[in-house]
Amino acid sequence: DAGVTQSPTHLIKTRGQQVTLRCSPKSGHDTVSWYQQALGQGPQFIFQYYEEEERQRGNFPDRFSGHQFPNYSSELNVNALLLGDSALYLCASSLDRGGYTFGSGTRLTVV
Amino acid sequence: AQSVTQLDSQVPVFEEAPVELRCNYSSSVSVYLFWYVQYPNQGLQLLLKYLSGSTLVESINGFEAEFNKSQTSFHLRKPSVHISDTAEYFCAVITRDDKIIFGKGTRLHILP
Secondary structure (H helix, E strand, O other): OOOOEEEOOEEEEOOOOOEEEEEEOOOOOOEEEEEEEOOOOOOEEEEEEEOOEEEEEOOOOOOEEEEEOOOOOEEEEEOOOOHHHOEEEEEEEEOOOOOOEEOOOEEEEEO | OOEEEOOOOEEEEEOOOOEEEOOEEEOOOOOEEEEEEEOOOOOOEEEEEEOOOOOEEEOOOOOEEEEEOOOOEEEEEEOOOOHHHOEEEEEEEEOOOOOEEEOOOEEEEEEO
């Protein structure tokens, strides 16, 4: 049973560019959450998707947007990249509040 | 608002010695509590969780944590650490609106 799969694993972008990160949830999970983990920090909640809609959102600007598809997979889009957007982006899927599973993350470097 | 405080950013400990990683949370409602482990250059792995029932929860690799409601704590302990336990450990709580709030993490250094 595959866990949470994220792609790509690493990415280098230039300031001002746009990026799309992808996440496939664990089989049977219907909720996907995205987190940003800056170097040396704990993960910070970006937003959560359920039934193809954004259900919750953390304190992130509108440059951060997402989407959930009918098969529960999800994308995170970041526009107008800043150097400060460099981080590990983690996707987590769940079916209920007690069972979150995290992917290995996408390491984004903005230069 | 709910929050999680990990009191130590780094904890050095000799191999085979016991360790305690401290975690306190703030919440006026019932909580679900978690410990996640992050090995270098990897994502988060669930170590153990408290949802309800027995206040002492255990993981398969020898860690345990005790939920203490009166002290709002969920400290992680292991009686004898191994070099393979070197990692960053995150305490977390799930909010009523289903967000995970993480502490800043504690880096566990195992000394030979």
